[in-house]
Amino acid sequence: MKCSVPASVKYDHTFCQGCAQGIVNRLIGEIMEELGTTEKLIVTTDVACGAMNVDFWDFDTIVGAHGRPIPTATGVRKVRKDCLSLAHLGDGAAYNIGMAETMHAAIRDDDVMALVLNNCVFAMTGGQTSATTMLGQRTTTSVKGRKKSVEGSPFHVEKALGDMDIAYLARGSVDSVAAIRKTKKYLKKAFEKHKNHEGFCLVEILTPCPTNWGLSPVDSMKRIREQVIPEFPVGEFIDRGGNE
């Protein structure tokens, strides 16, 4: 089947070798074309690696404060209901510093969509422990590996938000072609629900960070398959039908 990457997302990004932000960007670009919403998307990024995307997208963008893109994207949607408003953030932003913002967007069932790239570390600052760092995973702030007795256990968004009255919650991965195709389905469904003002949608994507994991890009994907997915299962957790 003929395919080429949409022009709304740029090839000349400066992410590290094997960083999956490019894969996720391609999915966003394709979905926007399929939904006919390329000219309607406004993305609020977090700081750090993801903020560099503002130069790699042909979408209107806002660089939010660390951990606060979700309320910022909500503010955009409140005053521009005809636009799609996506908050783009990492695990450190969504589940560490911005946990209150993530939880309360879900509690209020805010009319906003969040995309969380979960690579189990604070990446831009050099690979520190985050809420989703795996037990035993070595980081620059847990050099002998994350210990339950010290840093607690990894945070699971599907357990925290699983019983909430929100529009959509799913987790995908980018470790294989099949996983990427499935992730695109989740992401597209979330964007469709968001377009229809159905409520809070959160899609988490398990992504590699070869640089901070100290693994090759190919081995990073293998690690996602063999270690990360068993801890963080992929799938749809909430799929509420229709407008509430």
Place this chain on the structure above:
Amino acid sequence: MAKVLMKGNEAIAEAALRAGSRFYSGYPITPQTEILEYLSWRMPEVGGEVVQTESELSGINMLLGAASAGARAFTSTSGPGFSLMQEGLSYIVAADLPLVVINVMREGSGLGNIGASQGDYWQMTRGGGHGDYRMIVLAPANVQESANLISDAFDLAEKYMHPVLIASDAAIGQMVEGVELPEFKDHDINKFDFAVRGCKKGDRPRSIQNIYFLDDQYEDHLREKYATITKNEQRWESLYVDDADIVLVAYGISSRMCKEAVRAARDQGIKLGLIRLITLWPFPENAFKEVNPNVLGYLTVEMSTLGQIADDVRLATQCNKPVSSFGSMMALPESDGIIEKALEMMKEARQ
């Protein structure tokens, strides 16, 4: 339009939506909660929306989004909540966004208490958050002025693409006075091209940025912006300064006590004058050029233990006259006390 009786907090809320604001997010904190309460039912009546956020941190960042999208957005808070907003305000300044924040001051530091106070002067006029900035600060002294200044605040914010603060206090926020509300104004969210709205194919995408890159022109732009605001936006009200022996300097609720003190003193033949600050930043330095050159000194009257305005008066007068402070963070200054302190200063100056 006929005058109506309104609480300061409610009047400022009503005036904000009459100025075209249709989005507010905030968090309850005494003594400003009436603004959030009033808007929670009133805003939907005029087609706007209110979000009661989980914290002031979240609230200010939600406003960052609404302002980025071109809305006239605002919030209100008091001391401890204002501190939590500093993160967002620093980002909003960095992003060159217009926004209005009302700080109905209470006692502090710490939790302090809910009574009127004026201890946030330094925080509001010096920046307050991290980095290299300051914000325009407007200080109303009564309910009518609260309603008038909120409208000016939106205009100034958009004129300079910069956040504007309203320095109210528990007394002005809670008091009920007659007020003539301004007429309704419309605000078009597409009025300014900076506002994000979705990028048309082939257009250059808009990006609301708060990241600085090496760009000399941007710093020149900033210097120019602050210099222009300083030059053009000083506001004050003077009373009997041309022949005064002691000039009181005050704003907000304290300035009302000063007016009473000036009148009472003049009745007794004591020549007091008053400079009432309306802009706290830019500090109205020009007001001091009109003062009697033989003035004996300046007395700042403020609800503060440390006397926060005094340094700015010294700078405005190049330290050429004695400057003293009178006031308490907890108790409203009484006119008798003000006159007594002024007489002391006169005595010292003449010795």
Place this chain on the structure above:
Amino acid sequence: MQKIMTEIERCKGCYLCMANCPKEAIHLSGKVNHKGYEYIEVDQEKCIACGSCYQMCPDFVFSILV
């Protein structure tokens, strides 16, 4: 027949395409692009235009032509 077009200057040498190609149609070229990465080459004969490389590549190297 050319089934895949590659923009080799975009390649960062992550080789996720090679690892995920079901027909082993992608191999190292032995050549280096301007970024300094040894880039890949596609054997158009072996290629079945399944799009796996297009899906996996974070750097938009591949376009599927058929």
